[in-house]
Amino acid sequence: MKLYYENMELWDFLTLPFYFLFVYLVLIWAAKSVLLPDSKYLNLHFFGLLLFYLTIGLIDFNFKLIPFFPDTNLFTRILETGETPFNQSIGVRIGYKYLAIPIYQLSLRSIYNYFLFNICFLHLGLIFLAAAFNQFYAQSDVWVQRFFLLLGAVAPSILVYSFTPLRESYFVLALGLFFYGLSKKNLLNIFLILGVLLAGILRVQLLLYFFILFFVQYLHKKKLSTGLLVVLLIFAIPVGYFSLNFLSQAILNIRITPESLSLFRNLQRLEYFESGVTYPEVFWTSWFDVILDFPGLFFQFLLTPFPVIIFIPFWTKLAYFADGLFLLFLLFVAIPIFSDWRKYSVWLLFIGIYIGMSAFFEFHLLGAVRHRLPATLLLMALAAKALAYLLTKYRWIFRY
Structure with a gap:
């Protein structure tokens, strides 16, 4: 019991x-x-x-x-x-x-x-x-x-x-x-x-995410021209980096550099290595190394427990397997929404930012399922919109 x-x-x-x-x-x-x-x-x-x-x-x-x-x-x-x-x-x-x-x-x-x-x-x-x-x-x-x-x-x-x-x-x-x-x-x-x-x-890690989303939504509400947005981003990226670096050091005691991110992940990985479900070691000495590894980390975090850069017998872990299947279902159902990405670009950006930020820090494969929950819920809204669209489009089927 x-x-x-x-x-x-x-x-x-x-x-x-x-x-x-x-x-x-x-x-x-x-x-x-x-x-x-x-x-x-x-x-x-x-x-x-x-x-x-x-x-x-x-x-x-x-x-x-x-x-x-x-x-x-x-x-x-x-x-x-x-x-x-x-x-x-x-x-x-x-x-x-x-x-x-x-x-x-x-x-x-x-x-x-x-x-x-x-x-x-x-x-x-x-x-x-x-x-x-x-x-x-x-x-x-x-x-x-x-x-x-x-x-x-x-x-x-x-x-x-x-x-x-x-x-x-x-x-x-x-x-x-x-x-x-x-x-x-x-x-x-x-x-x-x-x-x-x-x-x-x-x-407190969520505060970093909320801070970025608040800034994104503020710019979105201003409905600025593309040219002005590009100019603002050129200035905002370095300012945002130094701000996030300061907050990360103050809240998490982690500097946002390739070396410190690499060290953080690898040390955490060692602590949980015996569980057999940790991510591989990373060796980042430049942002180019991070960029090369980022797609794999992004999709491994998104699709856990299914294999992208690491494999575990996922069918033996039923709760995690069920959550992975549910996420695949959401992605499949939301395909019509992805085709209209311009309309839902801000919501998709909210999802992408969360997954991107979390993927950098995640070091435990099954922990990723638990920490992915906010992204799953945001994706659920797009899947719900797609299901409502399909219901309207094919409602005539239910007349017979």
Whole structure:
């Protein structure tokens, strides 16, 4: 039995319906507040979703359906003891401690009630992301948000992280709040600020990503001419590099140079080498070396656990395999969107920037699946748009 199930009692199951109802009402309230009007569907979707997830959780209690990650023991002990080891990151010692522990107490120290809050935060993040995509592209077709919510309901990573006491639910909520704020006319708003604050106390690396996206969206809103954009980029690239280098040193204690990036990856790789699923060593002495390796790192991060620059028997790791298949499905479905890349160029840029930044720092093959989640969710929005387009185009089939 998993560590966090060992203290389960009858009281945990008796309180479950009350938390179920609370989470359902919160999700419905949020969805109806920010999404396109679609009351009947939203009521049915979230009720069915919570029943489906609760069934998965109860099956996992007896049959170990959800994998047990190496970090799970650590986070379970933090929840149960209220203490965080000093050698952990700020995101664990501060963010997780002051977010997760109060939620666990609010759950009456019941892991199933806590998992319902996990589900709540994950799907709140998805609601805000769907609303952000609606606002970015002035969507009026409810099928886009319907498909997005449906994809989110069956996404393997969302299912898995709903039933683990890790930080992913908070990350997804931070991402959703930030993107919803980014889609507003006024870029400085409460949603964006909340997303930045939440990311800052949980995983400071996300702040670098949010900083770049804010700058990209600011330029996009200005609707500048191509010539002026080129001039601005010529000046912005060195300024951006020195700014990111400063932030990287201040936050991560890493200089953005080929040598330091190479050393960081290789040292981390050594620590996890015995796991057998680390990336190969890199030997970067110039930016040309980095450029040569970048395509392989980019696509390995994107397509993990499938082989690009390294092979593992991916079919033996079912959760990671399922997530990889889901990503391939999203890429396949989104092909019509890629053909109209000019219209969705900014959203595609958001995805590319995240994958590019993460690929530089990733050193663990299976860790890439976990850290790829934000890119998967952004890609999900494009796949939802493509599915809505296909439904409209081939709706005549369902008449017969």
